[in-house]
Amino acid sequence: MLAIDNLSASVNDHKILDGLTLHVKAGEVHAIMGPNGSGKSTLAKVVAGHPAFAVTGGSVAVDGVDLLALEPEERAHQGVFIGWQYPIEVPGVNNAEFLRLAYNAKRKATAQPELSAKDFDRLLDERMAAVEVDVAFKDRQLNAGFSGGQKKRNEILQMVVLEPKLAILDETDSGLDVDALRAVARGINAFRSPTRAIVLITHYERLLELVEPDVVHVLSAGRIVASGGKELARRIETQGYDGLVGGDA
């Protein structure tokens, strides 16, 4: 479903991604690990179309559709979702209203009728219960005043509301306490389906123990340098990246 081929990208003329290739089939969960600065978050931003990054080579396609030719909004309408590592705070904007705006934007783009505020509210209640997020968060301002963990959980809530076919979750597990981690893992597992692809960017094995990946990759210096099963994650946890990444990583 996701086909990234030989992707290169830079920011401020500084090359970050350098010939990255990654293929994920529908129904699969892939994990991406790698040392700090290897380009993991950059990958997520480039797939989403962040304006600060320039693609200098390669391609990104979802179900055959060339993503690089699309605006960020259009990519979202195609069913691409990024769970951000540092979700942005937008004070003054109501959390539930933001979700409704995003939900209806996608409905409109896919020629489906938009939901009324009342109907959306019902849908939101359902989804919040599914990911165990307190309904009080409907009244909060978008990420403003949220703890780090609350922000991450808000990202997962957005994912289950928007129902993308490709979800890239960037360090969703960082900053979560044990219970929150379990709740997030339950949410992701419930979201798995034969028609969806999920990419988990993470530093730690513990999320991968709860959400078992089909493939684990190591990203270093802007490209995938190793791929394997979940035992690769175990190896990294016990031995670090030595032997997997180049000396100048």
Add this chain to the structure above:
Amino acid sequence: MTTPDDDQAYKYGFSTAVEAVTFGRGLNEDVIRAISNARDEPAFLLEFRLKALKTFLAMEEPTWAAVDYPKIDFQQLQYYSAPRKAGEKDKAKYDSLADVDPDVIATFEKLGIPLGEQKALAGVAVDAVFDSVSVATTHQKRLFDAGVIFCSFNEAVHLFPALIERWLGSVVPVADNYYAALNSAVFSDGSFVYIPPYVRCPLELSTYFRINNTEAGQFERTLIIADVGAYVSYLEGCTAPKSSKHQLHAAVVELVTLDEAEIKYSTVQNWYAGDRATGEGGVYNFVTKRGACRGRNSKISWTQVETGSAITWKYPSCILQGDGSVGEFYSVALTNGKMQADTGTKMVHLGRDTRSTIISKGIAADSSSNVYRGLVRVHPKAENARNYTQCDSMLVGKNSTAHTYPYIDVNNPTAQVEHEASTSKISEDQLFYFTSRGVSEEDAISAIVSGFCKEVLAVLPLEFAAEAHKLLTLKLENSVG
């Protein structure tokens, strides 16, 4: 040079070719007498004007505001311009809509203000002022049946001279400031409202000001009196055609509330702001607005959404004289292009147990400058005064500036005065957060700005709230990045 975006952004930029009566240029006693004569004014009003002229000529132009503009040559302006009735001698008042130049009526229709009785906006009585003259006032009979007087200032001078003589200049005296003195000498037309005791005005009242003659200065005068226990909600809208010259708009608005009365005054101002890239042209909006809560437990609230004018310089204020009186100021001031705003309010606490609330939101985009200047003054005898001020600025883009000058002058130890301020930006990251979720940049800006302004938009009358929100979004297009 204007871009298609500019044309779309200022859709009121059209002008109407209409014959007009003017009095040549310059400011002197002859011009004043001619104006007074053309309006057939009683002696007391001519005296008022002449006294004001003398005061004005002896005053010096104020330069303390944080706004920059080339010196105005007051002798080069025209001080009177009235759309001439087809084939008739100049007259300051129209007997019926049939006498008004059809092009003028069409102008108001184009602006969304139909004036014919059948098509008149339901629920809102409108006084339409084209350049210096009030052209029509809708629903007058229905209002009169309720005892409410709502007419042009000039009509009121003729029909209710005693009221005018009693209240004119009682809130903003002739010598109050330079532009008030000027206005008092040459004021054109405006609106007059009187609500009798214990009457709740059945309709919202509204005046729509349209500047057409870009050579003339605009000097409206508005006076609203709410007698004991009365209530009125008044809306003011303003637009002007595009011009490469600057136009001076120096209005004076006086409000008076007696015991237990309330006036709610809302403004959506979208005067032509000048070329967005060069700053050429645009209206200078130098206005004095003041409300006096003369009576016990009376209330005056000002709500303004300022999105236009090359320069906005105004401080709608409240004098809280009556015990228990309440003053409120809710403002959204948006500047873009090369606009400059120096605006805020003055709340003067004189009586006991008085309260004031100030919520000011400034949004500065492009290369504009946005200043909040506010005064909260508590007099020595003002026991238990309360003030809450919240002053927020939002910067859009990289070149705009926002400044705040709060003056807090408390002379009574029982007062409680609170002041909060914040500054924020619409960042590229915030916009990307929205677009990455499938929401267009335009909707994102709209949501963020609306969230920023929501406390103010919430107190606008419904008709204005939707329009204000759209206007704000439109003005911020192409501003980020």
